[in-house]
Amino acid sequence: xxxxxxxxxxxxxxxxxxxxxxxxxxxxxxxxxxxxxxxxxxxxxxxxxxxxxxxxxxxxxxxxxxxxxxxxxxxxxxxxxxxxxxxxxxxxxxxxxxxxxxxxxxxxxxxxxxx
Amino acid sequence: xxxxxxxxxxxxxxxxxxxxxxxxxxxxxxxxxxxxxxxxxxxxxxxxxxxxxxxxxxxxxxxxxxxxxxxxxxxxxxxxxxxxxxxxxxxxxxxxxxxxxxxxxxxxxx
Numbered sequence: 001x002x003x004x005x006x007x008x009x010x011x012x013x014x015x016x017x018x019x020x021x022x023x024x025x026x027x028x029x030x031x032x033x034x035x036x037x038x039x040x041x042x043x044x045x046x047x048x049x050x051x052x053x054x055x056x057x058x059x060x061x062x063x064x065x066x067x068x069x070x071x072x073x074x075x076x077x078x079x080x081x082x083x084x085x086x087x088x089x090x091x092x093x094x095x096x097x098x099x100x101x102x103x104x105x106x107x108x109x110x111x112x113x114x115x
Numbered sequence: 116x117x118x119x120x121x122x123x124x125x126x127x128x129x130x131x132x133x134x135x136x137x138x139x140x141x142x143x144x145x146x147x148x149x150x151x152x153x154x155x156x157x158x159x160x161x162x163x164x165x166x167x168x169x170x171x172x173x174x175x176x177x178x179x180x181x182x183x184x185x186x187x188x189x190x191x192x193x194x195x196x197x198x199x200x201x202x203x204x205x206x207x208x209x210x211x212x213x214x215x216x217x218x219x220x221x222x223x224x225x
Contacts, residue, residue: 004158033212042119042202042215043159056212090158101210103149106158 002027004093004107012113013081021076021110025093031055032074033104034066035090043090049074050096078112086114117142121203121216128193128223136188136219138203148186149213150179151202159202162188193223 005024013019025032031050035043045058049068063079072093078085088111092104118141128134140148147166151159163172165181172179176197178189188201200220204213 006158040217042204042217043213044215045212048212058212088156096210100146101206103161103164104213105161106151108158109156111156 004091004105006089006091006107006110008110009108010111010113012115014115015081015083017081017114018077018079019081019112021078021089021091021112022073023076023091023093023107024073025091026105029093029095029105030072031094031096031101032068032072033092033094034074034076035092036060037088037090037109039087046076081114083114086112088112117205117207117211117214119203119205119214119216121201121219123219124217125220126222128190128221130194130223130225131192133189133191133193135190136201136221138186138188138216139184140186140203140205142205142207142214144208146206146208146210148181149204149206150186150188151204153200153202153218155200162201190221193221195223195225197221198223 033048034046037043047057048055052068065077068074088109090109091107094104095102120139122137150162153159163179168183200218202218204215
């Protein structure tokens with residue numbers, strides 16, 4: 001079992017650019033959540049995808065958007081990058097069964113630096 | 116608004132010196148409380164889920180407990196490889212998003 005995988009590992013962009021981050025969930029999982037983690041802080045919830053739809057969204061602007069594909073993998077897109085978007089972006093996958101979400105398992109993250 | 120506060124922010128222990136990390140929470144209705152371990156620059160690693168007050172879970176040198184207002188992560192006879200940031204998160208009923216604390220940064224010195 002490969003677990004949750006994310007790509008790329010590191011990314012450097014300049015202000016105003018756009019970025020796409022990718023995530024493949026753990027085998028058997030159908031739900032993907034994205035988080036932003038600033039240095040010294042806990043992860044902050046961005047949004048969650050289930051059955052190819054955005055199921056929940058945190059307090060992030062519309063510049064942050066996402067997508068889930070039929071194979072449950074997911075993308076996070078950020079437009080018009082700001083310096084403050086520099087962070088570790090984490091993907092977590094889980095299984096939504098019996099009307100309740102099971103534990104979330106995290107990938108290794110993508111370190112985004114905006115210059 | 117759901118909130119999680121972890122203390123202390125940082126903890127330095129000698130190898131073999133047992134201690135506890137605290138996670139205080141405020142949530143409308145608790146569905147689950149989660150503990151994760153995070154090494155620098157890596158994603159959080161799942162440790163435990165606790166669902167109801169009085170519940171306890173153990174894994175190697177770690178033991179997690181839960182009351183109606185807080186959770187403790189007890190570390191018995193820690194080793195240097197236990198050094199990491201330990202994150203606590205809560206999920207309210209209704210499958211709401213996880214809310215994380217800022218974590219406790221643990222250093223175990225040989």
